[in-house]
Amino acid sequence: MADAPILVTGGAGFIGSNLVDALLARGYAVRVLDNLSTGKRENLPQSPRVELIVGDVADAGCVRRAVQGCRAVVHLAAVASVQASVDDPFGTHQSNLIGTLNLCEAMRESGVKRVLFASSAAVYGNNGEGHAIDEDTPKAPLTPYAADKLASEHYLDFYRRQHGLEPVVFRFFNIFGPRQDPSSPYSGVISIFTERAQKGLPIAVFGDGEQTRDFLYVADLVEVLVQALESPEAVEGAVNVGLNQATSLNQLLAAIGDVLGGLPEVSYQAARPGDIRHSRANNARLVQRYRLPEPPTGMRQGLAKLLGL
Template sequence: MSESPILVTGGAGFIGSNLVDVLVARGHPVRVLDNLSTGKRSNLPVDAGVELIEGDVADAQTVRRAVQGCRAVVHLAAVASVQASVDDPLGTHQSNLVGTLNLCEAMREAGVCRVVFASSAAVYGNNGEGQSIDEDTSKAPLTPYAADKLASEHYLDFYRRQHGLEPVVFRFFNIYGPRQDPSSPYSGVISIFTERAQQGLPITVFGDGEQTRDFLYVGDLVEVLLQALEHPTVEVGAVNVGLSHATSLNELLTAIGDVLGKLPPVNYQQARGGDIRHSRANNERLLQRFRLPEPVTDIRTGLARLLGVSGS
C-alpha cells in the first residue's frame, strides 16, 4: 500500500469524516484540508495519524501545500447549502468554484491525477420532474450552488483533456447519516427532522410533504467513493449517486415516527422558492461502473443508525 496520503478536502465534515474513518481503518494515510466552518475536529479519529491542515480551499497557497505528496484527492469541501448560496452568492462561489479551480491547478503542478469530486443533483434543477433523472438530463441550475457545481464539472473535464487529470464526478442526491449537523438552518432535511423529533419539538414542512427525494445512507456512499479512488481506470462522464428510489417527506416522517415510536406535531407551511419538487436518480451508470453494498441500507435501518436506536 502506498505511503503517500489521500487528501480529503472537507474531511472534518459530515461525509468527509465518515470517509476518513474507513480510510484509516483500512490502513491508508490520510490528510485533511478543512476550514472547520462546519466540520469539527471531534469528527476525526483520535490518535490515528490523520494530518489536519486547517485552511480554506479558496486559498490557492493552502491548497498547494495540502496537495503536495498526495496520491489522490477526494474533493468534498464546499458550502453545502443551496440557501446559503442564494443568500451569499459571492462568498459561496469562493469555496464552491474557485476552490475547485485552485485544486485543479495544485494537482496539475504537483502531478497528482486522481480526484473524486462531489457534485450534486442540483445541477438538473427541475428537469426530469416526475421521472428518474439520468446523467444526460438537461442541466438547469436554479441557484448559485448548482451553477458552481456544474461549472466545477466543466473545469475538471478541461483539466482531464488538457492536463491528464483523472476526475471521477459524482452527482450526489440526498445523503444522510451520522454527523450531519442539525443545528444549521442549511442542514439536510433528515438531520433537521430527526433532531426535532428526538427533542419532541414541532417539525416544519415547507409544502405539502409530497415532494420526493432519493435518500442514500452515508456508509453506502463511502463504499462507492473508495472504489473510485482505487479503480485502475476512469471512465468519462458524471455519475448519479442515489438508490433510484423516491421517498416523500411524508413517508420520511412516518419512518422517523416508526423508529422512535413517536412523532411530534408537523406544521405545513408555504413551499419555498427554488425548492425542487421531485428528485430521483437513474443510477444505471453507477451500477455499471461501481458496486453498491448488498444489501443497501434501507431508510428505516439508516434512520435507526442515525438515531442510535438498538436493533440497527
C-alpha cells in the same frame, strides 16, 4: 508513494469524516483540508495517520501546500446547503467554484492526477419531474449552488483534457447518516427532522411535504468512493449516486414517527425559493461501474442506525 496520504478536502464534515474512517480502516494515511465552517475537529479520530490542515480551499497557497505529496484527492469541501447559496451567492462561490479551480491548478502543478468530486443532483434542476434522472438529462441549475457544481464539473473536464487530470465526478443525491450536523437551518432535512423529533420540538416542512428526494445512507456512498479511489481507471462521465427510490417528506416523517414511536407537531410553511420538487436517480451507470452494498441500507434501517436504535 506507498505512505502518501489521500487528501480529503472537507474531511471534517459529514461525508468527509465518514470517508476518513473508511480510509483509515483500509490502511491509508489521510490529510484533511477543512476550514471548520460546518465541519468539526471532533469528527476526526485521533490517529498518527490523520493530519488536519485548518485552511480554506479559496486560498490557493493553502491548497497548493495541502496537495503536495498526496496520492489522490477527494474534493468534498463546499458550502453544502442549497439555501445558503441562495442567501449568499458570492460567499458560496468562493468555496464552491474558486476552491475547485484552486485544486485543479494545484494538482496540475504537483502532478497528482486522481480527484473524486462531489457534484450534486441539483445540477438537473426540475428536469426530474415524473421520471428517474439519468446523467444525460438536461442540466438546469436553479441556484448558485447548482451553478457552481456544474461549472466545477466543466473545469475538471477541462483539466482532464488539457492537463491529464483524472477526475471522477459523482452527482450525489440526498445523503444521510451519522455526523450530518443538525444545528443550522441550512442542515440536511433528515438530520433536522430526526433531532427535533427526538427532542419533541416542532418540525417545519417547507411546502406541502410532497416533494421527493432519493436518500442514500452515507456508509453506502463511502463504499463507492473508496472503489473509485482504488480503480485503476478514472472512467469519464459523471455518475449519479442514489438508489432510484423516491421518498416524499411526508413519507419520511411517517418513517421517523414509526421508528421513534411518535412525532412532535408538524407545520407546513412556504416552499423555499429554488427548491427542487422531485429528485430520483436513474442509477444504472452507478451499478454498472461500482458495487453498492447488497442490499443497500433502507430508509428505516438507516434511520434506526442514525438514531442509535
